[in-house]
Amino acid sequence: MxxxxxxxxxxxxxxxxxDAIERARIGTWVHDxxxxxxxxxxxxSIAVARGCGQRSHYLLAExxxxxxxxxxxxxxxxxxxxxxxxxxxxxxxxxxVLAEVxxxxxxxADAAMVLASRLSCxxxxxxxxxxxxxxxxxxxxxxxxFVRPIAADDExxxxxxxxxxxxxxxxSLANDLxxxxxxxxxxxxxxxxxxxxxxxxxxxxxxxxxxxxxxxxAFGNSADLLSVRHQGRALASVLxxxxxxxxxxxxxGGTQAARGLRANDRMYFAxxxxxxxxxxERFDFGRSKAGTGAAAFKKNWGFExxxxxxxxxxxxxxxxxxxxxLDPKFSLQVRAWKxxxxxxxxxxxxxxxxxxx
Numbered sequence: 159m160x161x162x163x164x165x166x167x168x169x170x171x172x173x174x175x176x177d178a179i180e181r182a183r184i185g186t187w188v189h190d191x192x193x194x195x196x197x198x199x200x201x202x203s204i205a206v207a208r209g210c211g212q213r214s215h216y217l218l219a220e221x222x223x224x225x226x227x228x229x230x231x232x233x234x235x236x237x238x239x240x241x242x243x244x245x246x247x248x249x250x251x252x253x254x255v256l257a258e259v260x261x262x263x264x265x266x267a268d269a270a271m272v273l274a275s276r277l278s279c280x281x282x283x284x285x286x287x288x289x290x291x292x293x294x295x296x297x298x299x300x301x302x303x304f305v306r307p308i309a310a311d312d313e314x315x316x317x318x319x320x321x322x323x324x325x326x327x328x329x330s331l332a333n334d335l336x337x338x339x340x341x342x343x344x345x346x347x348x349x350x351x352x353x354x355x356x357x358x359x360x361x362x363x364x365x366x367x368x369x370x371x372x373x374x375x376a377f378g379n380s381a382d383l384l385s386v387r388h389q390g391r392a393l394a395s396v397l398x399x400x401x402x403x404x405x406x407x408x409x410x411g412g413t414q415a416a417r418g419l420r421a422n423d424r425m426y427f428a429x430x431x432x433x434x435x436x437x438x439e440r441f442d443f444g445r446s447k448a449g450t451g452a453a454a455f456k457k458n459w460g461f462e463x464x465x466x467x468x469x470x471x472x473x474x475x476x477x478x479x480x481x482x483x484l485d486p487k488f489s490l491q492v493r494a495w496k497x498x499x500x501x502x503x504x505x506x507x508x509x510x511x512x513x514x515x
Contacts, residue, residue: 168227168262170269173216175200184218187226189402191258193287196377196401197250203231205376206248209369210512212236215244217269219262228257230266230287234277237513241479243281244274245515249369251301251445254287254469264291274473281479283515284469294469295478301468302453304443304461305404308434315430323458327427330420336387337428341374345383348392349409352385354504356411361492363507363514370397370409384429386412386421393421398429404440405433426459 174180181200188194196202203214212233219228233248247253257263267290274282284290309315316324338345346367354364374381377399385395396410407429412422430441443461446453453463470478495503 168219168221168259168265170217170219170265173200173218173229175204175214175216184216184226184229188229188256191256193256194402195250195252195286196399196406197247197252197285198229198231198256199401200231201376202247202250202373203233205369205372206233206250208376209372210249210366212248212512212515214248215273217266217273219257219259219266221259227259228255228262228266230255230270230284232270232273232282233515234279235513235515237510239510240513241281242277242279243283243479243515244270244277244279245283246270246285246287248515249365250285251303251466252286254284255290257288263288267291267294271471271473280472280474280476282471282473283478286466286468290469290471292471294471296467296469298465298467300447301445301466302448302463303445303466304453304456304463305440306443306461308405308430308439308441311434312427312431315427319460320458323423323460326420327423330424330427333419333421333424334388335393335419335421335424337384337424338387339382339384339432341382342371345385346371346374348385348387349383349395349397352392352395352413353397353409353411354507355413355500358498358500358503358507359414359496361495363495363511364504365409365511366508373397373399384425384432386416386425386428388415388419388421391415393419394425396425396429398433400433400436400438403438404442405429405436405438406442406444408444 184200188198203216207214212235215232215234217230221227231247232244235243235245255263255266270282309318319327350367357364380400383397385392393416394412396407399406399408416422443456445466472478
């Protein structure tokens with residue numbers, strides 16, 4: 159009896175994210191979809207648009223009765239250095255097509271290509287989601303994801319961490335470190351100071367400070383900042399999202415001074431306890447590029463790597479844009495950026511990073 163309904167044509171349109179009822183309707187649908195991530199939520203698209211000055215295009219596929227059949231959040235990125243692209247989801251590690259009826263994924267992916275041509279965006283990137291079908295380049299080798307359950311208490315958490323890393327965490331607990339949580343004011347200032355130094359030391363430009371402020375505003379109680387201080391100075395800090403039983407430590411890092419005091423170890427262990435106290439059960443350590451020190455660090459914490467599959471396609475058949483800092487063609491720029499004075503990196507970085515997505 160359901161077959162005739164499934165065969166009815168789908169309607170595609172761009173969602174009005176300025177409409178609170180539309181946002182709530184989409185958010186509920188994403189929450190209930192097994193493949194949904196925080197990066198599929200309208201709140202994420204809104205925070206990115208406001209925080210980086212980039213335009214969002216949130217595509218909806220609807221059945222004849224108006225029910226949602228699929229979604230595809232897209233961010234239109236303009237960069238004089240890296241070109242123009244449509245990315246799902248912009249500035250996220252997840253995204254891509256979510257659909258629940260046959261044909262919806264392909265229709266949404268095709269609509270993204272049509273939109274990209276109209277906007278003169280050469281590349282379309284889908285970070286996860288369902289298989290878009292057609293002539294998309296699939297990459298399941300570059301990025302890894304790391305997720306595991308949060309243990310029942312601090313002692314059980316320590317035992318869940320492999321021996322060598324467990325020793326580092328125990329050392330961090332013996333140091334004179336203060337853990338604070340919050341969402342604005344001094345917390346945001348401390349986080350940006352730590353994060354901007356972290357990415358400069360890695361050789362990459364920092365995102366605009368407003369992106370972090372808008373993310374905290376858009377997610378409300380579902381986002382916060384956790385910082386670790388020593389003698390009143392923040393050494394490590396992380397902005398986390400909380401959604402569907404999982405904490406996502408997303409933008410985090412530590413200063414050079416954090417290493418000796420093991421402030422990064424304290425930060426992540428404290429975040430596990432903080433999330434547990436909030437009633438969250440899983441810890442998503444985010445993505446890392448395969449073969450990097452960041453991936454090894456997460457494995458040392460007892461996280462198993464899971465390949466993440468991304469899809470790319472270009473409107474003119476050219477090679478998709480590449481913004482991977484591990485690409486040898488960027489080696490000179492990365493080395494130069496590491497030597498740049500922090501004040502200058504913080505002045506120039508946001509202008510560059512807002513186009514990376």
